Amino acid sequence: MLALRLHAPAPVERAPLRIEEVPAPTPEPGGIRLAVRACGLCHTDLHIVEGELLPPRRPLVPGHQVVGIVDALGPDVCGLCHTDLHIVEGELLPPRRPLVPGHQVVGIVDALGPDVRRFRVGDRVGAAWLHQTCGACPACRHGTENLCPEARFTGFHVDGGYAALMTVPAAFAYPLPAAIPDATAAPLLCAGIIGYRALRVAGVRPGERLGLFGFGASAHLALQMARAWGCEVLVFTRAPAHLELARTLGAAWAGSADEPPLAPLDRAVLFAPAGALVPAALRRLRPGGTLAIAAVYLDRVPEFDYALLYGERVVRSVTASTRRDGEELLELAAAIPLRPEVETFPLTAANEALAALKASRLRAAGVLIP
Template identity: 35%
Template sequence: MRAEPLEIKEVPTPTPGAGQLLVRIEASGLCHTDIHAARGDGPARPTPPFLPGHEGVGIVELVGPGVTEHTTGDRVAIPWLGHACGTCDYCVTGWETPCEAQQNTGCSVDGGHAAFALADARYVVRVPEGIDPAEVAPLTCAGVTTYRAVKVGGVSPGDRVAIFGIGGLGHLAQQYAQIFGGETIAIDVTEEKLALAKRLGAAHVVNAATTDPVAAIEALGGADVAVVLAASPRIIEQAHASLRRGGRLILVSSPKGSTMALPIFQTVLKGIRADFAEVFRLHAAGRTRVMVEPRALDDINSAMEDVLAAGVPAHLLLLP
């Protein structure tokens, strides 16, 4: 059954409590996870009413009692991990992302698709000077997630890296793989996205709508690393089949139905929070380009439809 459209409403501006910040949102990226949360068809199912959005960037307007990490006027990014317990085994070892008591921005706590948002001061990330907030928003999720994928994949100079799905995440994964020294192969079904991959330095492109990607990659000698950004289980299987012996399969997307079948094993990669500083430093140094398409926040419903229809070549951004 089709979900009801989101409502654009005026609500009271919240007041920060102890340990919280009130952030005036400048830009908020639209991620597939936001759409699944809004429609209640993903693994994370929030209870309405709620405000989606976990790629918010903005200026600290008010500081709640006890906050020492940030001050009024700071520009911060509000990521998916909105809060963690701080006392479990994961948290005390600095690996909060698997915390079973975590709260997630735009899901279990209100997010950034709004003019203002509350945030836990311990989990927002300060944005370096000189970076456009419209470019930071996608880095808050798409950037740090794909950077972590490439890093965990052990990409090293000379590795052939196949990127399955060029778009809001894929165009960043490709750039990070190239920064690590990889020879990138971009795989997608639209020529517009493959043209983007070429502009960003892909060594090879494969249109999977007209060419068998497994055969094309095998003809190049196979992939040392395959990074999957598409949600189709079939694409995951193709990525696995494209690997050379000893290759690494890195899954970033969540497969439709939350299941996948591989002939050898399943791999789940977790833990991304510690990589924010590196992602922001790379962008501040001009090493990455973030391709965004801005839309008004009032147009969120049509924006969601365009993302689901793969009608946006890069990352869609919502502006209050």
């Protein structure tokens, strides 16, 4: 089968992902194989590819926003994510290489492992960042499986959706509503899920004033969710295309974080991997407000005066997601409905697509199509 594999992290402009023919994976007991139909691009992929997040093995196939038909589970579509970019460029160092990135995967089940009862061959399912957990630790027992110390992640610990086929445990795959097209479903599996969890971690309540710092795939979906809850949403970004999209989607205000203060925010979410925005966001929070940091990788946070925290302001990190987050997000996506802005690329153009993501040339979400 065709796969794009990372052997060594490097700046994405050097095209570190290699197009290779590799053996098709076989689903393990309890697993399924997807024929990939779409895989989303993610900033996490970028961090891994560029070496900011180092995967546990190499070469690795990135991609963790996968939609596919159960083939054994072969992805059909894979979303582009900043995590993929961080993996490719070595900002996130994966624990194995070669590695296939990609963790927003839509596919068709084309093969079943032993003991699989949840899916049938031909089902369309999604695979996301959370690949597997131990199920026995305190975090797993108490509903916070995203904090499991043995958690394994798609396109990081195991090969992801930048390939024709991939495998996933059936218990960690999502049935997908037929009404959501492949390319639209892929970004929901990471950008959507993380956006939803970030709003929950920030404690957003209906009618509050919310600030979003950074505006890409996840933030443009979070804005739609918050607007559906009656929130006033302010977007802090610089790219003209992102400013235009934010206003089109109903942002009450959109502009640079350097602009003069507006009315204080009740909640804020930082999506951009820019540590300098942490004090910038805190300056705009009211006393008692919460800032949620939804970046898997964040560069250095500059020193700031304690006065920015004083007044019981709270800073919380967002760490991965749970299966419940995914299930609730997919229900919410159908109910609102969420409308991801998507730009598609052929799978073989993954290096170029990640470069566009890095340079903020994508209007919102990027998706790879095999």
